[in-house]
Amino acid sequence: MSYMTPPGPLRSDASKFKCRRKRHHLVSFKTTKRDKSRESSILHKIPEVILETVNLNEEYNVVKVLAEGYFAKIFLADNRRTNTTVVLKAVHAELTSLKDFYREYHYSYHLSPHPNILSTYSVAFKSDDFYIFAQEYAPYGDLAGTVKAGGLCEEFCKRIAFQLCSALEFVHSKQLVHRDVKLENVLVFAADFSKLKLCDFGETRKEGTQVGKVKCTWQPFLPPEQCDAVPNEKFPCRRYSDCWQAAIVLFVCATGNTPWQIALLTKNADYQNFSKWQKRRTTKVPAQFKKFTPRLLRMFRRLLAHKPEDRAEITEPFKYMKDAWFETKSGQNTPIERKMSEDIYIVDDDDDDDVRVEMDESRNRMAKILSSYGLETTVDQKSMSKRLHEWVLNCDTDYPFDTKEESD
Numbered sequence: 001m002s003y004m005t006p007p008g009p010l011r012s013d014a015s016k017f018k019c020r021r022k023r024h025h026l027v028s029f030k031t032t033k034r035d036k037s038r039e040s041s042i043l044h045k046i047p048e049v050i051l052e053t054v055n056l057n058e059e060y061n062v063v064k065v066l067a068e069g070y071f072a073k074i075f076l077a078d079n080r081r082t083n084t085t086v087v088l089k090a091v092h093a094e095l096t097s098l099k100d101f102y103r104e105y106h107y108s109y110h111l112s113p114h115p116n117i118l119s120t121y122s123v124a125f126k127s128d129d130f131y132i133f134a135q136e137y138a139p140y141g142d143l144a145g146t147v148k149a150g151g152l153c154e155e156f157c158k159r160i161a162f163q164l165c166s167a168l169e170f171v172h173s174k175q176l177v178h179r180d181v182k183l184e185n186v187l188v189f190a191a192d193f194s195k196l197k198l199c200d201f202g203e204t205r206k207e208g209t210q211v212g213k214v215k216c217t218w219q220p221f222l223p224p225e226q227c228d229a230v231p232n233e234k235f236p237c238r239r240y241s242d243c244w245q246a247a248i249v250l251f252v253c254a255t256g257n258t259p260w261q262i263a264l265l266t267k268n269a270d271y272q273n274f275s276k277w278q279k280r281r282t283t284k285v286p287a288q289f290k291k292f293t294p295r296l297l298r299m300f301r302r303l304l305a306h307k308p309e310d311r312a313e314i315t316e317p318f319k320y321m322k323d324a325w326f327e328t329k330s331g332q333n334t335p336i337e338r339k340m341s342e343d344i345y346i347v348d349d350d351d352d353d354d355v356r357v358e359m360d361e362s363r364n365r366m367a368k369i370l371s372s373y374g375l376e377t378t379v380d381q382k383s384m385s386k387r388l389h390e391w392v393l394n395c396d397t398d399y400p401f402d403t404k405e406e407s408d
């Protein structure tokens with residue numbers, strides 16, 4: 001059995017996270033800063049290691065294979081000595097360098113304290129042709145296996161959004177980018193989605209590192225800036241790719257489908273329509289987004305901005321937790337309401353510069369909609385000022401309203 005020397009004891013996930021936060025509250029600012037830079041240097045310095053060779057079958061009773069991909073096998077196994085059940089991620093040594101394996105193990109282990117990140121234990125070793133590390137078991141598998149055709153209900157989608165984005169917020173706070181956010185990498189611990197954990201840090205890198213396209217990833221999850229990257233092309237990795245991918249995960253959870261096959265304007269009509277609507281060249285909400293309320297449309301618009309630098313942070317979904325996400329039949333049945341909900345872009349107080357422009361645009365669009373239904377809203381400012389002026393002159397100098405009680 002080989003236990004790597006961990007940077008500290010790894011307690012159970014949620015309690016450890018809380019505990020860390022508490023500790024940071026207690027210590028002085030100076031110590032906190034030092035702690036943080038120490039933490040950051042531990043996290044970003046990946047040590048070189050020599051893995052001990054272990055006979056897998058002597059140490060573990062493999063119960064079943066949970067998944068098998070090109071690069072790795074995932075086993076559910078019981079440790080014969082301690083009688084504990086763990087998941088073993090076994091990476092093919094021929095296809096993965098020790099450096100890549102250890103990077104994945106290192107990030108998985110150091111990100112484990114967050115309650116929505118899969119716990120990785122301080123166990124790593126080599127066995128036959130595999131490099132192996134141990135993790136906790138997710139009894140309900142991953143999101144890809146649990147999202148049904150037509151999507152999940154609003155409450156479940158909100159739970160998923162909150163937990164997935166909390167995990168990614170934590171990853172981003174460590175200047176790391178996950179780079180492979182997809183349904184298969186979100187593990188389910190409760191049937192009602194009240195407990196989820198992000199996994200698979202095999203592609204995780206420090207923000208700004210030169211990277212290539214993630215291998216073997218599903219095209220609908222690729223952000224536009226990566227869709228036309230050629231093999232071997234390098235670009236700096238940025239956290240905004242996680243924001244894009246998280247939005248696609250949320251879209252699939254809500255609808256059961258991806259919004260497009262590939263986010264390439266030259267190749268995909270669904271993405272073209274979305275882009276036109278996003279740039280306000282049309283007021284027609286793309287068909288695949290029709291089930292969402294204006295609030296949620298705003299969230300998708302912001303997370304799925306074409307240019308990475310225009311994309312919202314991963315905390316964006318937190319703003320919409322109290323809003324309705326899906327249009328209900330009963331809530332949206334008059335034509336005027338439907339047209340308005342397609343057209344009006346509600347704004348938040350915290351969106352400084354754009355707010356006035358968006359509000360003016362909304363007001364103009366509202367006026368157009370109302371006039372198309374025969375409701376006139378335009379006001380002749382000059383004649384209104386004149387009328388007001390005359391009215392003021394005709395009023396009593398004191399309080400202009402009659403204060404007498406009304407008589408029958």
Ligand SMILES: Nc1ncnc2c1ncn2[C@@H]1O[C@H](COP(=O)(O)OP(=O)(O)OP(=O)(O)O)[C@@H](O)[C@H]1O
Pocket residue numbers: 066067069070071072073074087089118135136137138139141142180184185187199200202216
């Ligand atoms: N701890 C776990 N508990 C239950 N199932 C798991 C666990 N870890 C992984 N799995 C299952 O195995 C699948 C693959 O795991 P993981 O993503 O870590 O491997 P991978 O080889 O890096 O996958 P890929 O390269 O396809 O992204 C997951 O999608 C999930 O279904």
